[in-house]
Amino acid sequence: MAELLNTTDFRAALEDAIKGREAKNASFSKAWANGELSREHLARWAENHYHYVGPFADYLAYIYANAPDTATDAKDFLLQNMYEEEISDVRHTDLLIRFAEACGTTRERVMDIDNATAVTRAFQGWCYAVAFREHFAVATAALVVGLESQVPSIYRRQYPVLIERYGFTEEEAEFFDLHITSDEIHGERGYQIVLDHATTPELQQRCLQLVRHGADMRFAYTKALYDTYVAPDAPVADPEPALA
Amino acid sequence: MPRIRFETADREVTFPEGDEVNLLRVAIRHECGIPFRCASGNCGTDRVRVLHGADQLLPARRRERDRLGELYEQGYRLACQTYVAGDVTVAWDPDQREMEASGKVYDRLRQVWLAKDDTAGSPGSDG
Numbered sequence: 294m295a296e297l298l299n300t301t302d303f304r305a306a307l308e309d310a311i312k313g314r315e316a317k318n319a320s321f322s323k324a325w326a327n328g329e330l331s332r333e334h335l336a337r338w339a340e341n342h343y344h345y346v347g348p349f350a351d352y353l354a355y356i357y358a359n360a361p362d363t364a365t366d367a368k369d370f371l372l373q374n375m376y377e378e379e380i381s382d383v384r385h386t387d388l389l390i391r392f393a394e395a396c397g398t399t400r401e402r403v404m405d406i407d408n409a410t411a412v413t414r415a416f417q418g419w420c421y422a423v424a425f426r427e428h429f430a431v432a433t434a435a436l437v438v439g440l441e442s443q444v445p446s447i448y449r450r451q452y453p454v455l456i457e458r459y460g461f462t463e464e465e466a467e468f469f470d471l472h473i474t475s476d477e478i479h480g481e482r483g484y485q486i487v488l489d490h491a492t493t494p495e496l497q498q499r500c501l502q503l504v505r506h507g508a509d510m511r512f513a514y515t516k517a518l519y520d521t522y523v524a525p526d527a528p529v530a531d532p533e534p535a536l537a
Numbered sequence: 538m539p540r541i542r543f544e545t546a547d548r549e550v551t552f553p554e555g556d557e558v559n560l561l562r563v564a565i566r567h568e569c570g571i572p573f574r575c576a577s578g579n580c581g582t583d584r585v586r587v588l589h590g591a592d593q594l595l596p597a598r599r600r601e602r603d604r605l606g607e608l609y610e611q612g613y614r615l616a617c618q619t620y621v622a623g624d625v626t627v628a629w630d631p632d633q634r635e636m637e638a639s640g641k642v643y644d645r646l647r648q649v650w651l652a653k654d655d656t657a658g659s660p661g662s663d664g
């Protein structure tokens with residue numbers, strides 16, 4: 294029977310739950326950071342990524358509705374996060390589409406979920422299910438700590454390469470620049486909410502489990518992009534059949 | 538270990554050698570009280586004056602430079618946009634609010650609320 298962890302130990306356990314599963318180490322991320330992808334590969338990434346991040350405000354809205362009115366700090370954070378995704382400035386998905394268009398694809402292709410892999414569709418479905426069904430602290434752990442808090446470490450590697458090696462302009466790559474910093478803060482606020490509101494051993498353990506699952510999902514989603522779009526073009530044939 | 542001194546709060550926080558840490562994230566985690574709102578380089582609520590160690594900060598990217606304008610030349614940074622690599626001391630006005638709106642946010646909201654296909658408030662809606 295697990296015991297209630299103090300704040301320091303629980304935070305360390307949450308950080309540990311991501312370790313070894315970080316999406317920055319997935320094959321597609323590594324190829325990106327090494328400058329090995331083509332604009333076509335990046336276009337396919339955008340066509341998939343839209344279906345993960347596009348509904349992010351929807352996921353957060355489910356969590357918001359599940360949070361009791363006494364959890365004012367959590368509700369305010371979720372609402373602020375939704376507002377920033379959608380209307381505080383340029384809509385974040387529009388920044389993603391701007392990048393996609395610079396890669397040579399179109400808004401229509403990006404928005405058409407038939408252009409996403411099966412793994413991407415499963416990832417989106419997992420996000421919806423967790424947001425809808427889990428305790429708000431657990432869902433925050435899964436989606437904000439497990440997924441969103443990884444973003445700065447991924448994009449801090451990928452953004453400079455986009456400018457320097459792939460030749461995108463700062464404006465075309467603004468989606469990444471914006472998320473490097475905003476998700477630092479979202480991630481930190483997410484940790485605070487989880488630490489404050491997962492107040493039983495059962496909730497803490499469920500948070501840890503769902504952070505692991507979230508990190509696994511993001512890793513699998515990112516790896517599937519490599520398997521589907523890059524491996525078939527790679528000089529050495531991959532002995533594994535590509536995911537479709 | 539490198540040390541960030543939050544002068545206004547009279548607090549110091551260390552971080553591991555070799556790391557590059559986001560200034561606002563550290564301030565939030567350790568409850569050092571830098572005011573903030575958007576975390577996106579838009580509002581300017583989290584501007585800080587760098588008293589020492591400006592050379593230990595990673596260079597500002599376009600978003601931050603654009604928002605700060607001439608304050609950037611005067612030694613200000615936006616905490617949410619700033620990564621720290623070594624010893625630094627920062628201060629701020631605890632009552633500071635967002636910088637004068639660039640107009641962008643309100644234009645955007647106006648577009649959303651007054652969009653042609655927005656039926657909110659139109660006859661027949663629940664109001």
Ligand code: FES
Nearest residue numbers: 575576578581617
């Ligand atoms: S919090 Fe708004 S610019 Fe940093």
